[in-house]
Ligand SMILES: [Zn+2]
């Protein structure tokens with residue numbers, strides 16, 4: 001399988017018997033249906049995301065990508081809890097693609113995100 005963003009070869013990476021594909025160039029990560037959700041709950045799974053967040057930010061700008069599995073044009077998604085995380089999802093096979101550093105970010109909903117959520121709530 002090739003990377004949907006930079007077309008480099010992707011390698012299989014396994015964590016806790018969940019296998020994902022990581023790009024050998026831009027280090028974006030492809031998750032099959034629900035794998036990202038599964039790994040979000042597994043402690044230490046962010047270690048599969050070895051990429052540089054700065055590189056990820058650059059690749060984040062490429063947002064018209066086709067699913068590496070079924071070639072469908074993927075939808076641009078935004079994480080509800082962490083709106084700065086943009087990722088791409090396939091509406092046909094339900095795979096998702098995170099740029100380098102995004103999965104780490106997704107997994108560690110930090111105190112900053114927590115406050116942003118509070119601030120967004122209107123006053124009673
Ligand atoms: Zn890539």
Ligand SMILES: [Zn+2]
Nearest residue numbers: 067070090093
């Ligand atoms: Zn697909």
